[in-house]
Amino acid sequence: MSDNRPHLSRAEQRRQTENRILAAARQLFATLGYDRTTIRGIAAAAEADPGLVMRYFGSKDALFARVAEVAPDQPVAGTPEEVAELLLAAMADKLESDAPGALAMLRSMLTHPDASDEVRAAIAEQQRQVAAALSADDAVLRAGLIGALTIGVLLSRHLLQLEGVRDAGAAEIVSVLRPAVHAITQGAAERDPRPRH
Amino acid sequence: MSDNRPHLSRAEQRRQTENRILAAARQLFATLGYDRTTIRGIAAAAEADPGLVMRYFGSKDALFARVAEVAPDQPVAGTPEEVAELLLAAMADKLESDAPGALAMLRSMLTHPDASDEVRAAIAEQQRQVAAALSADDAVLRAGLIGALTIGVLLSRHLLQLEGVRDAGAAEIVSVLRPAVHAITQGAAERDPRPRH
DNA sequence: TCGTTGAGTCTACGGTCGTTGACTGAACTG
DNA sequence: CAGTTCAGTCAACGACCGTAGACTCAACGA
Numbered sequence: 178m179s180d181n182r183p184h185l186s187r188a189e190q191r192r193q194t195e196n197r198i199l200a201a202a203r204q205l206f207a208t209l210g211y212d213r214t215t216i217r218g219i220a221a222a223a224e225a226d227p228g229l230v231m232r233y234f235g236s237k238d239a240l241f242a243r244v245a246e247v248a249p250d251q252p253v254a255g256t257p258e259e260v261a262e263l264l265l266a267a268m269a270d271k272l273e274s275d276a277p278g279a280l281a282m283l284r285s286m287l288t289h290p291d292a293s294d295e296v297r298a299a300i301a302e303q304q305r306q307v308a309a310a311l312s313a314d315d316a317v318l319r320a321g322l323i324g325a326l327t328i329g330v331l332l333s334r335h336l337l338q339l340e341g342v343r344d345a346g347a348a349e350i351v352s353v354l355r356p357a358v359h360a361i362t363q364g365a366a367e368r369d370p371r372p373r374h
Numbered sequence: 375m376s377d378n379r380p381h382l383s384r385a386e387q388r389r390q391t392e393n394r395i396l397a398a399a400r401q402l403f404a405t406l407g408y409d410r411t412t413i414r415g416i417a418a419a420a421e422a423d424p425g426l427v428m429r430y431f432g433s434k435d436a437l438f439a440r441v442a443e444v445a446p447d448q449p450v451a452g453t454p455e456e457v458a459e460l461l462l463a464a465m466a467d468k469l470e471s472d473a474p475g476a477l478a479m480l481r482s483m484l485t486h487p488d489a490s491d492e493v494r495a496a497i498a499e500q501q502r503q504v505a506a507a508l509s510a511d512d513a514v515l516r517a518g519l520i521g522a523l524t525i526g527v528l529l530s531r532h533l534l535q536l537e538g539v540r541d542a543g544a545a546e547i548v549s550v551l552r553p554a555v556h557a558i559t560q561g562a563a564e565r566d567p568r569p570r571h
Numbered sequence: 572t573c574g575t576t577g578a579g580t581c582t583a584c585g586g587t588c589g590t591t592g593a594c595t596g597a598a599c600t601g
Numbered sequence: 602c603a604g605t606t607c608a609g610t611c612a613a614c615g616a617c618c619g620t621a622g623a624c625t626c627a628a629c630g631a
Contacts, residue, residue, distance in 0.1 A: 187606090187607070187608065190608070190609095191607085191608065194608075194609085225609080226609060226610055226611080228609080228610075228611080229608075229609060229610085232608090232609090
């Protein structure tokens with residue numbers, strides 16, 4: 178493991194090893210989820226030693242937290258139509274980039290409490306912004322359903338690899354989903370002001 | 375554990391114990407997922423012995439398979455509008471009943487290969503029927519997206535417990551989702567340049 | 572009544588896990 | 602060049618897991 182090319186400064190060597198570990202951790206967490214991924218497995222994939230992983234990152238949990246970071250969504254606001262388009266654009270991004278860190282978070286969100294909280298918080302934030310833009314009595318529900326749709330689509334494509342959703346292009350998916358998302362964001366306005374019951 | 379009421383036939387006693395184990399297993403698998411649920415934990419929750427769980431159900435995997443059974447969806451066919459309504463009705467059912475068996479399957483589908491296959495197969499079957507009814511070139515994609523939406527909504531409500539989606543009534547959710555689902559099923563006909571007959 | 576069955580209990584094996592700490596040797600520093 | 606630092610190695614720990622098998626004893630059938 179130490180027989181690398183000619184000269185490598187100690188700092189550079191360390192940086193490379195850390196990166197190998199991070200890359201291996203990202204890939205394994207995304208593929209197997211938190212529980213089935215082991216420090217030993219990460220170390221083996223990174224051609225490093227398990228003890229090294231611990232020393233560099235402290236603990237399995239800390240490594241996961243370091244690896245599975247969710248890039249914050251950019252703010253969403255405007256008319257319901259604009260909000261729908263912004264959400265669709267955000268979805269298109271996530272459909273194309275299969276960032277292993279985000280996939281690790283997605284994969285583990287049903288079994289690892291921290292991942293669950295993280296995902297819930299991320300969705301809640303987007304939900305808050307969308308709900309504010311919709312301004313209807315069921316705006317929170319509508320915003321949540323869009324979040325649910327997003328999660329379902331990403332999950333079906335990247336993790337479950339559903340036929341059709343896996344193969345289609347991001348643009349195609351967004352194009353099919355566009356009327357549906359608009360229907361959810363605009364329905365609030367069309368709905369009559371009287372409470373249904 | 376054996377000090378139950380007065381008289382219990384051996385068969386009856388066994389039946390009761392099996393049921394306690396099954397109930398505990400369902401609840402734990404649904405709450406923690408496959409990996410974090412242990413035979414020992416199930417036995418403790420059922421006030422039984424781990425060895426007994428093994429003897430009655432063979433293995434942890436077999437117990438999971440026994441517990442996490444997905445009721446097959448009823449067939450879907452008809453015009454796109456009818457298909458949309460059938461799917462919405464099916465979703466309403468799943469929104470109300472939080473059957474622990476189905477939730478166990480849902481919770482474990484991202485980490486347990488068997489659960490993953492089971493869910494994928496169930497969705498694929500519904501996808502096949504929906505796609506047949508839509509008869510457009512992107513019908514498979516549209517059917518898959520409806521499956522993705524369904525998974526996302528169930529997951530957000532029962533497992534992630536998203537605000538809004540968790541509290542709303544099933545009828546309310548279906549009512550908000552109706553235009554969206556119709557948009558997905560009907561878009562096929564509108565886009566299809568070739569006349570239908 | 573007496574041997575058989577089987578529900579329930581208990582102990583232990585083999586394995587894997589996260590984590591720790593001592594150790595080695597080469598790259599650094601003065 | 603001597604001393605220090607630190608990347609990397611190694612062996613072991615305690616805990617927990619699924620699972621196996623021997624054991625106890627009350628319900629059962631003949």
